[in-house]
Structure formats: structure tokens, C-alpha cells
Amino acid sequence: MTVMQSRNIQFGEHRYPFHFGVECTDEIAERILEIDADKYVLVVDSIVAELHLRPLLERLREKADVLVIPLVASERSKSLDVVGSILETAFASGMTRRSCVLAMGGGVVGNMAGLAAALAFRGVKLVHLPTTLIAALDSVLSMKQAVNGHLGKNLIGTFYEPHQVLVDLGWLTTLPVREMRSGLCELIKNVLAIAPETHDVLEPALRLDCRLSAHELVPLVDIAIDAKAKVMHDDSRERKKGLALEYGHTIGHALELAAPGLLSHGEAVGVGMLCAAEIATRAYALSERDLETHRRLLGKVGITKSIASTIDPNKVYDLLRFDNKRGYIRPGADELPMILLDRIGEVRTYGGTPLTPVALSEVARVLSGFSISTTSRAA
Numbered sequence: 001m002t003v004m005q006s007r008n009i010q011f012g013e014h015r016y017p018f019h020f021g022v023e024c025t026d027e028i029a030e031r032i033l034e035i036d037a038d039k040y041v042l043v044v045d046s047i048v049a050e051l052h053l054r055p056l057l058e059r060l061r062e063k064a065d066v067l068v069i070p071l072v073a074s075e076r077s078k079s080l081d082v083v084g085s086i087l088e089t090a091f092a093s094g095m096t097r098r099s100c101v102l103a104m105g106g107g108v109v110g111n112m113a114g115l116a117a118a119l120a121f122r123g124v125k126l127v128h129l130p131t132t133l134i135a136a137l138d139s140v141l142s143m144k145q146a147v148n149g150h151l152g153k154n155l156i157g158t159f160y161e162p163h164q165v166l167v168d169l170g171w172l173t174t175l176p177v178r179e180m181r182s183g184l185c186e187l188i189k190n191v192l193a194i195a196p197e198t199h200d201v202l203e204p205a206l207r208l209d210c211r212l213s214a215h216e217l218v219p220l221v222d223i224a225i226d227a228k229a230k231v232m233h234d235d236s237r238e239r240k241k242g243l244a245l246e247y248g249h250t251i252g253h254a255l256e257l258a259a260p261g262l263l264s265h266g267e268a269v270g271v272g273m274l275c276a277a278e279i280a281t282r283a284y285a286l287s288e289r290d291l292e293t294h295r296r297l298l299g300k301v302g303i304t305k306s307i308a309s310t311i312d313p314n315k316v317y318d319l320l321r322f323d324n325k326r327g328y329i330r331p332g333a334d335e336l337p338m339i340l341l342d343r344i345g346e347v348r349t350y351g352g353t354p355l356t357p358v359a360l361s362e363v364a365r366v367l368s369g370f371s372i373s374t375t376s377r378a379a
């Protein structure tokens with residue numbers, strides 16, 4: 001059995017341990033069984049259930065009462081209705097205040113099980129068992145638990161801290177390339193916006209096929225935890241310094257909404273970062289050299305603006321008017337608040353917030369670049 005590594009996550013007054021390793025399912029089972037719980041409600045992604053659940057479940061069932069609730073992971077199923085049915089199933093099978101919710105899957109299952117844990121008896125223990133790169137390096141390092149409403153993504157939710165995070169990085173090696181690329185884009189975001197000192201660890205791991213072994217993922221966990229800790233230590237709700245984690249998301253979200261399913265979340269954020277960097281170079285202080293660093297790192301995993309070239313820039317432009325960062329500052333009618341960099345690792349601030357009101361004409365200019373881009377996607 002491999003010994004797991006442990007990091008303590010601390011965001012404000014919230015603390016929880018993050019244990020990770022390779023081929024460590026036995027140790028994960030032991031740590032789960034050490035929890036004071038009368039029952040485990042194991043909410044699992046149905047694909048993950050086929051691939052990785054059996055060894056863990058066998059170990060748990062030797063000693064504990066485990067209810068398994070498989071879920072199909074999709075943005076459509078990430079709803080309050082599904083959270084309600086998780087809870088009703090759990091209550092019907094005897095869940096009590098002393099029961100523990102285990103969330104095994106990507107961000108979709110993690111968010112739904114996380115919200116269910118927060119709501120059951122006003123809060124029962126929650127253990128995340130992330131199986132995607134996005135979940136392991138992003139969503140479980142945030143306390144946000146939300147589901148989608150009819151009118152938008154992540155509209156209904158709360159903050160809820162897990163009891164612990166346990167991950168066998170071997171689980172992540174069965175991810176489709178698109179999902180790996182998505183997670184790597186979020187890691188590139190961390191390096192560009194928050195932790196440039198981790199650049200030399202990340203860059204050698206970037207390649208077009210995005211295939212990384214479980215052992216190669218180990219140092220990437222540290223990059224993600226360090227970047228999150230840097231901005232969330234005193235901002236557990238990600239409303240001030242933590243907004244840096246939203247770098248690339250303004251245009252990224254609009255791209256996702258303009259062409260649902262065309263780009264993964266991370267791919268859209270990658271294109272969003274390229275656009276933000278172009279704006280910051282043209283209109284503010286970002287150097288050509290730093291813009292080139294964006295292009296080089298993202299290009300290594302196949303992200304160029306051309307992957308969004310079939311998306312109607314007018315549609316993206318219209319959707320940007322509804323961006324949720326408008327609530328943080330009061331931009332003028334012809335401005336859009338965006339997270340921009342003055343240099344790699346340094347977010348530009350405006351009136352004390354990490355958001356810059358960008359002229360919509362600058363945004364329109366960068367969006368028009370989609371249709372004229374000549375580079376092509378490599379993988």
C-alpha cells in the first residue's frame with residue numbers, strides 16, 4: 001500500500017485535511033472507516049462506479065453500512081430535484097445526523113452530494129472522493145456547493161466545508177482527454193494569475209495528448225493547493241483576492257453559454273484567458289512577453305483562440321452583459337468588469353477590487369479575432 005501525502009487546507013476559520021496518493025484505495029477505506037458515522041451515503045458518478053468503485057466498496061462493506069446512490073453526471077442533472085431525491089433515498093434507508101455523505105466523482109457529483117450533505121439535518125459530515133482533475137484540483141478546494149437553476153449555472157447553493165478530501169490519483173487516469181485538458185487549463189490559470197513560481201513544475205507536464213500518469217499528477221496537487229491557499233487564506237468566500245481564481249472566466253462563461261457542449265469549461269476558460277491577456281496588453285500594462293507566455297502554456301495543451309472560431313462573437317458579446325461579476329463593482333454602461341493581469345502573477349486592481357472596468361469596444365475587438373484566427377487545434 002502506498003503511503004498517502006497530506007495537506008491541511010485552511011480558508012479563514014475553515015480547515016480540512018486533503019489526503020492524496022497513488023494506488024491507495026485501502027488507506028482511503030481505512031480513513032473513511034475511522035470516521036464516527038452510523039452509515040455512509042455514497043453518492044457516485046455512474047461511470048466512476050463502473051471503473052473504480054468495487055475495491056473501495058468491498059473494503060467499506062466489510063465493516064460498515066453503505067448506501068450507494070449512482071448518478072449520471074451532467075449539467076442537466078445538477079439540479080435541486082436530484083439533490084432532493086438523493087436526500088429522500090438516504091432518509092428512507094435510515095440516514096441519521098451521524099451519517100456521512102461520500103461524494104465520489106467529478107465536480108457535478110461533488111456539488112450535488114455536497115449540497116445534500118449541507119441540507120441533511122442542517123449538515124452532516126461530507127467526504128469528497130474526487131475523480132476528475134477539475135474536482136481534485138479545483139472544486140474540492142473551494143467550499144462552494146451549488147446546483148443549476150432553470151435560468152443559469154450554480155444559482156442555488158451554499159458554502160459547506162468537507163470533513164476531509166481523499167483521492168487516489170490513479171482514479172484520474174481513466175479520464176477522457178477533453179476532461180484532462182479542462183483541468184490542466186485551470187492549473188495554467190493558477191500559474192498565470194496567482195502562482196508564477198510554480199511555472200517550472202507545471203510546464204513540463206503540459207503536452208498535446210494531455211495524458212499524465214498518476215505519479216505525474218502528484219506535484220500538480222501541490223500547485224493547486226498552494227495557489228488556492230494564497231488567495232483564499234483570508235477570503236474563504238472568494239469575493240476579494242479569491243476573485244483571481246475567476247481569471248479567464250468572464251469571456252469563458254459566455255463562450256460556454258453561446259455554444260453549449262462545444263468547449264469544456266477549462267477549454268473555454270483557456271480561450272477567455274487569451275482574450276483577457278490580449279486586452280491587458282493592448283489597453284493596459286501586460287507585456288508582449290507575458291502575452292506570449294499565455295499563448296505558449298495554453299498552446300501546449302492545444303488551446304488557441306481558433307478552437308472557438310465557430311462561435312458567433314455577437315452572441316458572446318450579448319451574453320457578457322449578464323456576467324455575474326457586475327455585482328462587485330459598478331461599471332459604466334459601456335464597460336465590462338474583468339480580471340486582468342498587469343504582469344504574470346499580478347492581478348490589476350481598480351478601487352481596491354481585483355476587477356477592471358474594460359471598455360466594451362476593447363472586448364468587441366478581441367472577440368472579432370475569433371473569426372480571423374488562422375491557427376488550428378493540434379489535438
Ligand SMILES: NC(=O)c1ccc[n+]([C@@H]2O[C@H](COP(=O)([O-])OP(=O)(O)OC[C@H]3O[C@@H](n4cnc5c(N)ncnc54)[C@H](O)[C@@H]3O)[C@@H](O)[C@H]2O)c1
Pocket residue numbers: 045046047048051073074075078105106107108109111131132133134135138139140142143144145146154171172173174175176179182265
Ligand atoms: N465548487 C466549485 O468551486 C467548483 C469549481 C470547479 C467546478 N465546479 C463544478 O464542477 C462541474 C464540473 O466538474 P467536472 O469537470 O469534474 O465534470 P463532471 O463531474 O461532469 O465530470 C466530467 C465527466 O467525466 C466523467 N468522469 C468522472 N470521473 C471519471 C474518471 N475517473 N474516469 C472517467 N470518466 C470520469 C463523468 O462521468 C463526466 O462525464 C461543473 O458543474 C462546475 O460548476 C465547481
